[in-house]
Amino acid sequence: MPLTRQRRFPRSRASVRAARTFVEQVLAEWGCVDRLDDIRLCVSELATNALLHGVPPGRQYCVTLALDGPLIRLAVRDTGDHPVPADPPPSDACSGRGLQLARHVSDDFGITEHAIGKTVWTIFKTG
Template identity: 35%
Template sequence: MNLATPRTVAIKATPIDTEVKATVIDTEVFIRRPGEVRRARAWIGKVLAPEVASETLDDIRTCLSECVTNAAVHANAGTLVGVIVMWTAPDMVRVEVIDQGNTEQKKPHIPATLQEYASGGRGLNLVATLSSKWGCQKEGDGTGWVVWFQVADQQSCLIESS
């Protein structure tokens, strides 16, 4: 599902914010499997490369990779992962990754402790480090999760500070 033209929507951003006005840039649907992460990274690069600084795009790609990987690995219901990219401010990109849920209904979270040589468990910590804000909420029908993150465009920040 691709949107031909941007549209403005009201989204529930965080438990603190009741609604945030956002302009949708693009949407895409991926198959819930680890191999789709590469396609997601390429897609968001095409969508945002003309709009944001390369450093910002690198952070967004990394965060998206982690969120799509988590959806592929941890969601066990449905076969699709949706991604929505939007502006929430002139210099703030928000990305939402929507999965179709898991039978255990576990909330996405950052583990309290990590084993030094563990093969996983670092993804959302990386998202928290690279993004301005991140969070998760139940998807509209209550079965899946929306993991979202916001990244400030570093180019805009540099222009404002000079």
């Protein structure tokens, strides 16, 4: 049976650090630290995207970690209606590469659309 932990975070700049700390603590409890740098990067990028583009004022976003055998699933769900960009940013853009980074460092990546909001998720193989 998979282990799962989740926590909601407010729409505030400090919440990205809090989300990263939450993920670090859970992974340490589970003894799954071999992909910590990659997962830390992804939670920072996905939480920042949720904060900037996906969470309307007064709402929260949710970070979920699941451990199922050798797989760790990191998911960030928001409640906004801002779509995920279909194309990568132009090469001279100063921002907008967070999802590309998450795709690159994870073993799998996806976006699940909901009636309200979306979940951006990554999978990491451990061990």
